[in-house]
Amino acid sequence: MELRVKRASRIDLEITVPGDKSISHRAVIVAALSNGVCTLRGFLPSEDCMHTVNAMRALGIKIEQPEPTTLLVHGKRRLLTAPDKEINCGNSGTTMRLLAGLLAGQKFESRLVSDSALSKRPMDRVIAPLSEMGASVVAEGPERTPPLRIQGGSLRGIHYQPSVASAQVKGAMLLAGLFARGKTTVKQPIPTRNHMEKVLNYFLVRTTTEDDGSVTIFGEQVPESRDFDIPGDISSAAFWLVAAGAQRRGHLLIRDVGLNDTRTALLGVLLRMGAQVREAVDDVEQLEPRGVVEVTGVPLKATVIQGKEVPQLIDELPILSIAGALASGKTTIRHAEELRVKESDRIAAIAHNLRAMGAQVSELSDGLEIHGPAPLHGARLPSFGDHRIAMAFAVAGLFAEGETVIQDAECIRESYPGFEAVLEEFTNPKRMQISTPVIGSLAPAPAEEG
Numbered sequence: 001m002e003l004r005v006k007r008a009s010r011i012d013l014e015i016t017v018p019g020d021k022s023i024s025h026r027a028v029i030v031a032a033l034s035n036g037v038c039t040l041r042g043f044l045p046s047e048d049c050m051h052t053v054n055a056m057r058a059l060g061i062k063i064e065q066p067e068p069t070t071l072l073v074h075g076k077r078r079l080l081t082a083p084d085k086e087i088n089c090g091n092s093g094t095t096m097r098l099l100a101g102l103l104a105g106q107k108f109e110s111r112l113v114s115d116s117a118l119s120k121r122p123m124d125r126v127i128a129p130l131s132e133m134g135a136s137v138v139a140e141g142p143e144r145t146p147p148l149r150i151q152g153g154s155l156r157g158i159h160y161q162p163s164v165a166s167a168q169v170k171g172a173m174l175l176a177g178l179f180a181r182g183k184t185t186v187k188q189p190i191p192t193r194n195h196m197e198k199v200l201n202y203f204l205v206r207t208t209t210e211d212d213g214s215v216t217i218f219g220e221q222v223p224e225s226r227d228f229d230i231p232g233d234i235s236s237a238a239f240w241l242v243a244a245g246a247q248r249r250g251h252l253l254i255r256d257v258g259l260n261d262t263r264t265a266l267l268g269v270l271l272r273m274g275a276q277v278r279e280a281v282d283d284v285e286q287l288e289p290r291g292v293v294e295v296t297g298v299p300l301k302a303t304v305i306q307g308k309e310v311p312q313l314i315d316e317l318p319i320l321s322i323a324g325a326l327a328s329g330k331t332t333i334r335h336a337e338e339l340r341v342k343e344s345d346r347i348a349a350i351a352h353n354l355r356a357m358g359a360q361v362s363e364l365s366d367g368l369e370i371h372g373p374a375p376l377h378g379a380r381l382p383s384f385g386d387h388r389i390a391m392a393f394a395v396a397g398l399f400a401e402g403e404t405v406i407q408d409a410e411c412i413r414e415s416y417p418g419f420e421a422v423l424e425e426f427t428n429p430k431r432m433q434i435s436t437p438v439i440g441s442l443a444p445a446p447a448e449e450g
């Protein structure tokens with residue numbers, strides 16, 4: 001599928017975004033381990049999350065889906081049964097790594113397979129700690145890549161310091177730790193999104209987090225069944241926040257979006273770049289804060305993104321690179337070598353596509369230097385089979401002269417069903433819904449550039 005994008009009209013819009021991907025995966029898994037029926041609302045029915053749903057079904061859990069965004073998960077008190085065939089994780093790295101942790105705790109053998117892109121991604125980061133806990137996890141691909149063959153069983157809790165800051169690794173270890181004897185502690189080099197901890201805690205599983213960021217889970221607990229409303233995905237909102245934030249006097253309001261502070265670093269970057277950004281949490285009852293985000297656009301200024309901030313906005317770096325190309329000055333992204341092992345080599349993909357649109361970009365081993373403001377022109381761009389590259393460059397197309405075509409854009413369905421409909425609202429003023437500011441009164445954006 002090709003996605004055709006024209007220059008945006010003046011943006012003044014109020015929207016919501018689909019459910020959070022990271023929370024959706026985790027909620028299904030923990031609900032499936034609970035002691036009863038859990039209704040999950042606001043679930044993200046994207047391809048990635050459906051791989052997790054189907055995996056849990058293959059492990060003997062009944063999951064009904066009366067509506068696309070509502071699941072009834074029939075928890076069986078941690079009782080999972082051996083799958084009768086291999087489990088396909090598609091292109092979902094989160095599914096594969098979280099399931100590796102879960103399956104490491106089961107007494108049966110299972111095999112996790114994937115599509116060709118995920119088959120190239122590193123799995124050593126979960127194989128090493130799960131093996132140390134006592135599971136047999138064998139990577140059948142070259143250089144410890146998928147498929148994974150897992151024979152789990154009697155795990156022991158360990159204290160582990162992963163070398164990469166990865167929420168997927170932490171999540172895998174906490175799920176394995178739930179089935180282990182004693183306690184399991186993960187001490188990450190830099191804190192990452194804390195959804196695994198929060199979802200476990202919401203289902204009344206005890207974990208502790210120390211000041212140094214290390215997270216501990218005590219084994220052999222049974223999650224308590226509960227209903228759960230999943231907030232909108234701030235990483236999906238990010239595309240539109242940049243689209244509005246980079247347009248002088250563009251205005252956008254997003255309601256009911258997740259505002260967990262391990263995920264909102266993007267808002268700080270947009271502020272640094274000069275955009276007016278407000279957030280207001282209006283609900284924390286279910287441990288995952290949710291609320292409203294509002295942005296008013298200005299001509300953006302370049303910034304530097306590096307260090308501890310990186311894991312907190314790792315999925316937003318493609319769209320922040322577009323912001324960098326539109327901003328005046330040199331935007332630098334460093335310490336982001338993890339981008340090379342995402343759904344594509346995102347550093348190479350961003351550099352390739354930005355150059356094709358006329359921007360000046362230097363590729364670094366762990367990031368990018370982007371010189372702006374670039375007078376972007378439309379181009380035919382590969383998606384590299386990567387949903388966030390496809391969506392980031394669709395947004396770039398909103399700022400380009402002429403038409404931009406994103407090739408192989410079907411990958412967008414992995415995380416954001418409905419993306420094209422919102423994109424259409426950005427280019428077709430007839431359908432626009434005018435929004436009024438809700439968070440305090442925003443000062444008007446500067447009238448003149450600079």
Ligand code: S3P
Binds near residue numbers: 022315
């Ligand atoms: C995710 C964690 C991140 C992120 C991915 C989702 C998660 O990956 O890039 O899209 O839900 O745990 P890493 O933890 O490997 O950095």
